[in-house]
Amino acid sequence: MCRADADTPTLAALGLLLGGLSRRTLTLQTLAGASPSPSAAPRAVLSTTHLLLPAAVMQDATLARAAIAHAAAHLLYSSQAQSAGTLKPLGLAVASMIEDARVEALLMQRLPGVRRWFLQAQPAHDPHGLDVPSLLARLGRALLDDSYADGNHWVHKGRTLFAATRHDHGLADHAAFRRLASILANDLGQMRVRLDPQQCVVPAAYRDDHSYLWQYGATADDTTEALQVPAAPPPPADASAADTPPTDAEEQPIDEGICHLYPEWDYRLQRERTDWCTVREVVPPAATLHGLPPAPEPTTPWRSRRRLSRNQRLRRQWEGEELDLDAAIDVQVERRLALAPDGRLFVRPGIEAPRCSVLVLLDLSASTGDVAAGSTQPLLAVEQQAALLLARAAQAGHDRIAIHGFASNTRAAVQYLRLLDFGTPLDAVHTQRILGTRAAGSTRIGAALRHATRCLLVEPAGPRAIVLITDGAPSDIDVFDARYLTEDARAAVLAARRLGVQCQGLVVDPGADAYVRRIFGWRNYRVAETAAQLPRQLGELYDRLAAR
Template structure:
């Protein structure tokens, strides 16, 4: 390349453009080929002469050296032509500068052969959002292109092109004819925009595999912890880690592949590690232990619980090692930076990997000590503390206090924050969440209420035949309580009905014994098998030792969820009875709960109401593990009816818990007095169709949703929701008698 080509002047009358050119030409000459450099000159001169001022050329000169180097010859001309033909010649001229600036970000996120895809994406958005009025072609600019370009870094970083198109199409579907709302959507500030964005992110969403992961933890440890996902963006910003606390596992809501390990296996590695701590870790006092001492204690404790888990499930070792970094022993220079984390990650690998590459004698010595300890059995968390303190003393260096710390590849992605190890004696000392100690109300009569983050559920949009992602927020709460004697009085009131039910229940209770053969231990000898074993012994063969017979009762394998509509309309008086619908519902549910308790079926009661999609309340009245006692009765006695009936979200949340039950038959009974409705919905069909979709989703999971309606007008809509799986009780006064009988007919 000649001196003349490198520094030839730019044919442009704008002094501002010439100044920017002078600042960027050396960069362009250094990074661009001769062909691309020629495109660079021609593009800058062309944009300066099309009557759009100097801003386009200035943006072009600043960004094209990077774009031309990344995308190669021909790319700068392609961008110049697109800028002029697709943007400058439309009403979208104000977006040109933002479009050109975007290439500083674009080159960091897409491959060199994806320029055409990016340009096609911008063209698609332009063509769909640039609109006209009264047939005047392209009169108004896109209200959202600049907003989208402002978020291009986030879009390209977390979504692939398919995901971006899905996100754009959702915005077009609902806001194409609403410019202001369209702009809000594409700024990524609205709830639905964020929800759609979350759904399209690169990787595996936890919500898509929650059931198999739950089965995984049940299979390994017979545990059934709940999950509360959080965004990995929060994890990156706050250095947040997964953890188990209060029977809830907090974990990332999405995982992408890592080291060739897919998202599902990463979740399995995480769950297995967290529950291994739950099984084998006992808390030790942390107040007199320094941060560095805690750090290395955690390294040994992580290895200890994983070692114990591997003894039961050897396959976990390969899974965990596949996600554990391997660093070079000499990567960290302790004369310039702290190598504390570097030493820790080498030790972490060496403790579990017999084929580790490290030769450091102290590491080898402590690996040997660890193996000796584990071979003796009966280890405790205190042993990890002793090893951690000893290792730190042996390896401590003056450089450990340096401000520059070696971090590269020192994080084990599947491990938790180890809060399960430490007990802080002093109140609030070094705790992350002091808010759990605060009360919801200062009233001495009020209970302490734990505020739980909402569960978000999709809602079906029948007009577009698609889901609105994370549309309804469901808040869980344990129902308030009052005097349980109110329910006892109800049972006394219906004593004659109770006696009738008892006769029926006695017939339904499992009575027969089932003979189970081939048992090592049992109540009597199985003569046929025993005789055959004697013959085997005499013939010199290995006898079958399963020579006993045992008996077990035939049992009903039924799980039931009774879901109560607690909307405002239940306060209406039913017929001439003088009782409200709510009071009759209390009586019916009390009789049903008593009946189910007699049968021994797995049974839960929950109530729901709503005040817009942002607040769907789900009240726990009786849990599956609770018995029909005064605690449950006191909650049922305090039922209140208020707000509206967003039934689809409540069914989805109830199905979430019913799906976890291990039963052959799963019945969801929905007791309601009206059609699904809410104050933020103007289309009467919308929530009916959404509830129908929620019912279908539950059926696909093997559940049997059945509705008992107290609405005399139910025939107008209920079949559209439940098909033939419903009953309408016209005489609400008969509900206490009919509900238990209906339950028995559905479960026999």
């Protein structure tokens, strides 16, 4: 509800200011009614015809002036009713804040004097707060005030990327800043900063509620994604409410499993931290698989290419490249004895015996639950299908293959799932075990590689290799130095190589070359531009390993 105050001088003056800044004629009114969230003050509401300001903003000249300028910036430089698409609440909050900063910067570029208005209206915030509103308020201040200093890694990264995007693309490139917002939102997801949409409100009181920017509602893409993500298993009919398991994969109780301690390399100290990471090895029980859909049959014609080898010589063949001398001698003996000789007199190359044990290590972090670029499925679903296709083809060729997965929640809790072990047939239980994995946690690659190396060392003598499938650089919520976990993963790869285990990386990230080359070394990785390339790239990588 709202009421008109056309005869109020302050309202009339603000209306003239809004028209002058936005070059449009809008109706300015006072917003009446309570905030949607009882714990937060209401925010302004902007449309193409009206600007509704809360009474608290109207009564404060500093806030009112900044609110008018901010609304004018949106009217001049923002696209109205953009599709929210598959953006989650956290992604919307970050994208909205970045858009606020972008349009304010454009307005300040045209009218430098409004910078003082925005600075005076900045809210007080907890300089050490780590919840979503506090982090957004800290980043908003950092993007507006060059003199503001904040020691938080995420805030510093946001400020740096905003300046770089502004320099490389210009403030008018809306799409470039949307990509920046996606990076920052993904980082918050990796840090597992929780957002309650019912309680969250725009931190700055002078900014609007962002209803002008977004068009909400289900889209065709949303429906497709919902149909393709396996539903969580329903609770038993006779279970009490207290015993009902949570549906969020992050909150499902997991077996503690067997704990292993591993070191971690600190590049700043140039030494290993002994027994620094705890890896919990878990075999998912079959009971958790109830209610999952049946596993799909392979839809890709790729199969492991078995190679002819002159080291494998098949004797006494009907045809071949050369004579089998022993068979030829036997023929002459049989003729002298008046016996019917055997006509199999040739030698030809045979199929090369399997020589390599390959462990496919799947990244199960929370980011793999997002819909992959160029696909309607989450990246984790593509990983699962590619791993199943490879396992079927490898076992049909009598190769040795294992499929494991990992995710982390600080150095004290790196979860390692043994989904399919060497020598185990890919039956229905193991197929559903792979399909039953859920995206949760972060990506502490070094610890997972060390444990995978340990699993491989018990394999029979011969070449051994790990193929890691991931969607980004290593990260965890207790690490704020972007280089730290990359250097540790590199140290884990070098340690595995000294033990005779080759490590290969397959990354679904067009911008992965810099960090993935640092981790795996030259020619020891592949980059898939889109998720659709993952099955083919995995098959080719496996063929190259098996041919060594």
